[in-house]
Amino acid sequence: MYEVLDKKIINEITKMLVVQAPDIARVCKPGQFVMIRINETGERFPLTVADFDRKKGTVTITFQEVGKSTRLLGSLNVGDKIMDFVGPLGKPSPSDKVFGTIVAIGGGCGSAIVYPVARAFKEAGNTLITINGARTMDLLIYREELESISDEFYETTDDGTCGTHGFVTTVLGDLIKQGRKIDLVFAVGPVPMMKFVAKTTEEAKIHTMVSLNSIMVDGTGMCGACRVSVDGQMKFACVDGPEFDGHKVDFDELMARLNAYVDQEAVSNEKWASEHGGAE
Amino acid sequence: MTNKEKKAAPKGKGKPPTKKAAPKRKRKPPTKKIPMPEQDAKKRSHNFDEVALGYTAKQAKAEAAKCIQCRNPKCISGCPVEVDIKGFVLLVAEGKFMEAAAMIKETNSLPAICGRVCPQETQCEATCIYGIRNEPIAIGRLERFVSDYARLHGEPLPELPDKIGKKIAVIGAGPAGLTCAGDLTNMGYDVTIYEAFHKPGGVLIYGIPEFRLPKDVVMAEVEFLEKLGVEIKYNHVIGKIRTISELMEEDGFNSVFIGSGAGAPNFMRIAGMNLINVFSANEFLTRVNLMKAYKFPEYDTPVKVGKRIAIIGGGNVAMDAARTSLRLGAEAMIVYRRAREQLPARLEEVHHAEEEGVDFNFLVNPIEVLGDEKGSVIGMKCIRMELGEPDDSGRRRPVPIEGSEFDLDVDMVIVAIGNSPNPIIPESTPGLKISRWGTIEINEETGMTDVSGVFAGGDIVTGAATVISAMGAGKRAARGIHDFLNK
Numbered sequence: 001m002y003e004v005l006d007k008k009i010i011n012e013i014t015k016m017l018v019v020q021a022p023d024i025a026r027v028c029k030p031g032q033f034v035m036i037r038i039n040e041t042g043e044r045f046p047l048t049v050a051d052f053d054r055k056k057g058t059v060t061i062t063f064q065e066v067g068k069s070t071r072l073l074g075s076l077n078v079g080d081k082i083m084d085f086v087g088p089l090g091k092p093s094p095s096d097k098v099f100g101t102i103v104a105i106g107g108g109c110g111s112a113i114v115y116p117v118a119r120a121f122k123e124a125g126n127t128l129i130t131i132n133g134a135r136t137m138d139l140l141i142y143r144e145e146l147e148s149i150s151d152e153f154y155e156t157t158d159d160g161t162c163g164t165h166g167f168v169t170t171v172l173g174d175l176i177k178q179g180r181k182i183d184l185v186f187a188v189g190p191v192p193m194m195k196f197v198a199k200t201t202e203e204a205k206i207h208t209m210v211s212l213n214s215i216m217v218d219g220t221g222m223c224g225a226c227r228v229s230v231d232g233q234m235k236f237a238c239v240d241g242p243e244f245d246g247h248k249v250d251f252d253e254l255m256a257r258l259n260a261y262v263d264q265e266a267v268s269n270e271k272w273a274s275e276h277g278g279a280e
Numbered sequence: 281m282t283n284k285e286k287k288a289a290p291k292g293k294g295k296p297p298t299k300k301a302a303p304k305r306k307r308k309p310p311t312k313k314i315p316m317p318e319q320d321a322k323k324r325s326h327n328f329d330e331v332a333l334g335y336t337a338k339q340a341k342a343e344a345a346k347c348i349q350c351r352n353p354k355c356i357s358g359c360p361v362e363v364d365i366k367g368f369v370l371l372v373a374e375g376k377f378m379e380a381a382a383m384i385k386e387t388n389s390l391p392a393i394c395g396r397v398c399p400q401e402t403q404c405e406a407t408c409i410y411g412i413r414n415e416p417i418a419i420g421r422l423e424r425f426v427s428d429y430a431r432l433h434g435e436p437l438p439e440l441p442d443k444i445g446k447k448i449a450v451i452g453a454g455p456a457g458l459t460c461a462g463d464l465t466n467m468g469y470d471v472t473i474y475e476a477f478h479k480p481g482g483v484l485i486y487g488i489p490e491f492r493l494p495k496d497v498v499m500a501e502v503e504f505l506e507k508l509g510v511e512i513k514y515n516h517v518i519g520k521i522r523t524i525s526e527l528m529e530e531d532g533f534n535s536v537f538i539g540s541g542a543g544a545p546n547f548m549r550i551a552g553m554n555l556i557n558v559f560s561a562n563e564f565l566t567r568v569n570l571m572k573a574y575k576f577p578e579y580d581t582p583v584k585v586g587k588r589i590a591i592i593g594g595g596n597v598a599m600d601a602a603r604t605s606l607r608l609g610a611e612a613m614i615v616y617r618r619a620r621e622q623l624p625a626r627l628e629e630v631h632h633a634e635e636e637g638v639d640f641n642f643l644v645n646p647i648e649v650l651g652d653e654k655g656s657v658i659g660m661k662c663i664r665m666e667l668g669e670p671d672d673s674g675r676r677r678p679v680p681i682e683g684s685e686f687d688l689d690v691d692m693v694i695v696a697i698g699n700s701p702n703p704i705i706p707e708s709t710p711g712l713k714i715s716r717w718g719t720i721e722i723n724e725e726t727g728m729t730d731v732s733g734v735f736a737g738g739d740i741v742t743g744a745a746t747v748i749s750a751m752g753a754g755k756r757a758a759r760g761i762h763d764f765l766n767k
């Protein structure tokens with residue numbers, strides 16, 4: 001059992017939990033994830049290691065409440081226990097390498113995932129430009145954290161309530177147009193966002209990495225649920241990734257596969273809502 | 281010589297009625313195994329309860345009494361872990377069920393499982409001498425009976441030797457790891473198993489369905505090991521949370537056994553494999569068995585169930601996926617590129633699958649899974665095959681019949697064409713010798729890998745095989761580890 005030591009409500013739909021998991025905290029690296037099963041009837045689902053403290057033996061997860069499992073997780077309080085917490089899984093980001101100038105892009109909850117990787121990139125000696133985007137100001141997360149590690153920091157909102165009115169690709173496109181030397185773009189967010197980031201950098205031939213969030217069951221390479229097409233080849237996101245070359249990923253296929261369980265997700269969601277109120 | 285005699289004898293005696301008035305010393309007609317009670321096929325194809333119900337004490341005794349107690353019993357050499365079949369069968373005939381169970385446990389730590397899932401027809405029962413003229417003694421059913429009996433009547437723990445004071449780490453709680461751990465504990469070692477999942481058993485838990493191997497049977501066998509003192513740490517993916525060298529150098533383990541299995545599913549190299557209603561059998565079965573998706577939404581894990589499901593493959597995995605599909609309410613059809621005689625699945629499973637209504641398509645190979653614009657499956661393009669020349673495995677190779685393409689009307693596809701070793705351990709353990717199939721190479725005699733003190737066995741060494749061969753490998757490695765540490 002893995003105890004929740006701290007909890008922060010970042011905004012209406014985004015929560016952060018600090019979980020006691022010393023063995024994972026000891027070795028995890030930016031870019032890796034954990035598989036969680038909250039209780040006996042729970043499903044296994046992946047969340048990125050958003051932060052860790054090797055001394056305290058804690059792992060931080062930040063997540064958006066999008067369905068039954070993430071809502072259940074969000075309902076846990078300090079002192080509650082998570083039944084299974086498996087990790088660190090996936091290949092770490094190459095965040096200890098020096099590329100030069102890196103543009104790190106976080107969209108929605110992706111900002112939480114980008115944060116530890118971007119911080120490591122910065123610590124390794126890269127110049128860090130960060131673009132933090134969301135639908136609206138209230139949904140922008142990790143603002144101070146990201147700003148504090150960045151050499152340049154931009155924010156965008158779809159509705160213009162904060163920062164640039166537009167998408168993360170609006171700012172990214174401008175940077176490219178200005179002829180800025182960019183050695184790597186690292187983007188995490190909703191699939192359409194990552195797809196358009198990859199499109200934006202393709203012509204300028206800027207190496208672009210994205211972190212894929214395919215549906216997973218075991219997270220250890222044993223089921224193939226997470227398979228994605230990269231450069232026409234089948235890859236398992238949980239063991240071969242989750243980070244891949246954005247110019248080679250078949251995003252449309254990934255989007256279709258993410259919708260595989262919409263009907264059942266709706267059932268789970270309704271069940272949760274009827275039992276806990278706050279239907280949506 | 282004796283063999284020849286035996287074969288010749290019935291011919292000479294039973295065949296040509298030359299002397300009409302000969303005394304009536306007719307040989308008895310060949311006997312059959314006493315049938316094992318089963319759930320009715322119609323009923324069971326809608327539930328997940330165990331199909332075979334097991335012998336009663338009376339049936340077991342009667343079946344055991346048929347054993348002729350051969351002076352040179354061939355049955356034993358047919359069993360990969362050399363269960364003393366002749367001995368335990370005699371005890372069953374005498375009604376000494378607990379003693380029989382103890383005798384089996386001397387060489388086989390998971391008999392309730394083996395009795396249910398061993399391919400007996402190619403192992404112990406294949407070589408049974410009684411089986412030359414009759415159906416062989418139902419060794420598997422008897423083994424199942426006595427171990428179920430012992431479990432229900434409370435098995436005494438064996439006496440353990442004093443602790444040696446040496447620590448062994450076992451990676452994976454599948455049959456190979458569990459056996460290795462059990463044997464080492466019996467020798468006095470302190471054993472810790474590291475398991476990636478939240479439950480023990482490996483394929484026994486996440487792969488083989490409840491209706492064929494009830495999970496409380498597996499759990500009981502594991503609890504028995506825990507009572508002996510084996511410690512199991514769940515949620516530990518070795519290679520990620522700890523590496524093998526950390527286990528040995530920092531955590532003080534004197535030796536490590538790798539029993540991580542061959543869990544990575546293979547897909548076909550045809551178009552449409554990533555459509556959303558195409559699943560590996562592993563995913564489908566893991567969702568249903570380990571995550572209990574058949575109880576969705578009480579359990580949170582969902583599973584897709586089409587109306588008409590094609591299952592590609594002909595092994596136990598394919599049978600399990602097909603029969604699980606049926607139970608979830610689908611029509612299930614096996615698509616197998618070879619002929620019926622070449623099905624690698626256990627005979628009993630094929631038989632059960634047919635009874636339950638699984639449709640078999642032999643000599644058919646998929647060439648494309650067809651999808652709509654949303655990525656859903658709307659059919660599967662196949663081609664008919666015929667048998668050509670024998671291949672490396674000695675089986676006649678199926679070759680496509682030109683122009684015989686046709687579309688199978690299905691809305692979901694399950695791929696059960698085999699599994700490969702999981703790469704996590706090989707990738708994280710420098711010094712291991714890895715074959716081009718991704719399996720770990722070992723010294724056949726000792727079970728040791730190229731890394732001193734690190735042993736391996738089971739599917740990670742052989743590629744997908746059988747429960748009992750994985751157990752045999754676990755045993756061999758336990759002996760190897762003991763010898764290595766006492767050199």
Ligand SMILES: Cc1cc2nc3c(=O)[nH]c(=O)nc-3n(C[C@H](O)[C@H](O)[C@H](O)COP(=O)(O)OP(=O)(O)OC[C@H]3O[C@@H](n4cnc5c(N)ncnc54)[C@H](O)[C@@H]3O)c2cc1C
Binds near residue numbers: 049216268
């Ligand atoms: C490697 C990896 C790391 C991840 N890290 C994070 C993280 O740090 N924070 C975070 O909030 N989320 C993260 N996700 C996504 C997270 O796993 C899903 O949001 C979660 O499983 C949804 O479960 P649910 O039951 O709450 O929602 P569901 O009801 O299952 O799904 C609700 C909606 O989310 C979509 N969805 C379902 N599963 C996933 C998935 N695996 N990824 C993306 N969308 C999904 C569905 O299409 C559906 O529209 C990560 C995913 C992966 C693969």
Ligand SMILES: Cc1cc2nc3c(=O)[nH]c(=O)nc-3n(C[C@H](O)[C@H](O)[C@H](O)COP(=O)(O)OP(=O)(O)OC[C@H]3O[C@@H](n4cnc5c(N)ncnc54)[C@H](O)[C@@H]3O)c2cc1C
Binds near residue numbers: 398565
């Ligand atoms: C659906 C199905 C049906 C089958 N039916 C039969 C049958 O009827 N009869 C028969 O004889 N055989 C059958 N088999 C084959 C048989 O189950 C396997 O050959 C056998 O289980 C192999 O045992 P193992 O211990 O080597 O590996 P596994 O049973 O695969 O166990 C390996 C264990 O190691 C764990 N693991 C993997 N990597 C790590 C890691 N890095 N760290 C920690 N733990 C790890 C896994 O989670 C798993 O629990 C079937 C297989 C399947 C898939």
Ligand code: SF4
Binds near residue numbers: 361363
């Ligand atoms: S372990 Fe398997 S092969 Fe050996 S006697 Fe038992 S059923 Fe037969």
Ligand code: SF4
Binds near residue numbers: 408
């Ligand atoms: S070979 Fe058959 S008949 Fe002979 S001892 Fe073994 S089980 Fe009995």
Ligand code: FES
Binds near residue numbers: 220225239
């Ligand atoms: S989640 Fe099962 S293989 Fe990746």
